[in-house]
Amino acid sequence: MASSLPKENEELVARLRQPGTVRTAFNEVMRLYSEPLYWQIRRIVQNHDDADDILQNTFMKAWGNIENFRGEAKLSTWLYKIAINESLGFLERERKRRNMSLDDQEAEMIHNIAADEEFDGEELARKLQEAIASLPEKQRLVFNMKYFDDLKYEEMSEILGTSVGALKASYHLASKKIEQYFNGHD
Amino acid sequence: MEHRSDNILDNPSLKNLGSPAGYKVPEGYFESFAENMEKLLPERPELEQVSLPATDRTFWQKVRPYVYMAAMFAGIWMMLQMFAMLGSKTTLEPMESNPMIANALSTEDFVTDYVYRDMSSRELVDDMLDEGEIDENYEFTGLSMDADAEADSDSTYILP
Numbered sequence: 001m002a003s004s005l006p007k008e009n010e011e012l013v014a015r016l017r018q019p020g021t022v023r024t025a026f027n028e029v030m031r032l033y034s035e036p037l038y039w040q041i042r043r044i045v046q047n048h049d050d051a052d053d054i055l056q057n058t059f060m061k062a063w064g065n066i067e068n069f070r071g072e073a074k075l076s077t078w079l080y081k082i083a084i085n086e087s088l089g090f091l092e093r094e095r096k097r098r099n100m101s102l103d104d105q106e107a108e109m110i111h112n113i114a115a116d117e118e119f120d121g122e123e124l125a126r127k128l129q130e131a132i133a134s135l136p137e138k139q140r141l142v143f144n145m146k147y148f149d150d151l152k153y154e155e156m157s158e159i160l161g162t163s164v165g166a167l168k169a170s171y172h173l174a175s176k177k178i179e180q181y182f183n184g185h186d
Numbered sequence: 187m188e189h190r191s192d193n194i195l196d197n198p199s200l201k202n203l204g205s206p207a208g209y210k211v212p213e214g215y216f217e218s219f220a221e222n223m224e225k226l227l228p229e230r231p232e233l234e235q236v237s238l239p240a241t242d243r244t245f246w247q248k249v250r251p252y253v254y255m256a257a258m259f260a261g262i263w264m265m266l267q268m269f270a271m272l273g274s275k276t277t278l279e280p281m282e283s284n285p286m287i288a289n290a291l292s293t294e295d296f297v298t299d300y301v302y303r304d305m306s307s308r309e310l311v312d313d314m315l316d317e318g319e320i321d322e323n324y325e326f327t328g329l330s331m332d333a334d335a336e337a338d339s340d341s342t343y344i345l346p
Contacts, residue, residue, distance in 0.1 A: 023234055026227070031220040038216070042209055052215075056223065063227050125208035128200055147195065175195055182194045 013071050026066060030059055033076065036149065037083045043132070043144045044087040046112055054090055058083045073158060081159045084141065102137065109133035131181035135174050142167055143174040
């Protein structure tokens, strides 16, 4: 599966650092990255409206801190980091607001996928999303990044602040659990 | 021998799902998203303003800060001078120490020009009485106090 992230563009990064071109370059960043970031966020929060809000916040934060992006990390890694922090922050706020446990939230996610009439995929896709939703939060993140976006473990390590070894273990465990889910729901 | 993976995740049907993996978005969402976001982004003049390169600056623009600084120091110096002048005690020196005044005093014309010579003895005595410097019984010596005679002749006493 090919990566859905755009290739890193050095010229674009250079234009982000120039006062005269920073805005047009950032507009281009939004056009390039809105879709891959949206899907990453959507897989975490599931709901489109929530994903839309979080994506807006992600770009607002990136624009507000664009001078702090020094190019040491890849632009995609930097944006991913903001998007994931925003998404996890949103889930946490929702848990607090609705006085839910992490397990309750995961159960609700599985239920939402099963009951979602707008879900456009075939039965296999629905089952996969249910299986992903059943994973613990960290494993879900790792699995989504690796399976759908084909991110390298090194990049994921930078985004999530976890060692490469731990990420590999997480992905392996997540794959096993998904397989078990499929076997148990035949 | 053909290797066959048993893992469901290797199933081509799942692998081809791509990023959406069954989720839907409103039509044209991604096209309009970036466009709408461009309008939502706040202005950041401190970030977007282009500063003029040094070579494009005029001579006046280059020296202006130094001129302003020099003017400021000159102003401060003048102010300090003024305070020092106001603060110091004025010493009176004898008129003779000034060559111009000494020269003027040595000529008779100056004395006759600048010394008030038309004051009558009567007016002088009246003033002294008003000021309380003398009383009515004060005896004048060497000064004619014949008032009537003075009034008639309108004579004057020239002060030394």
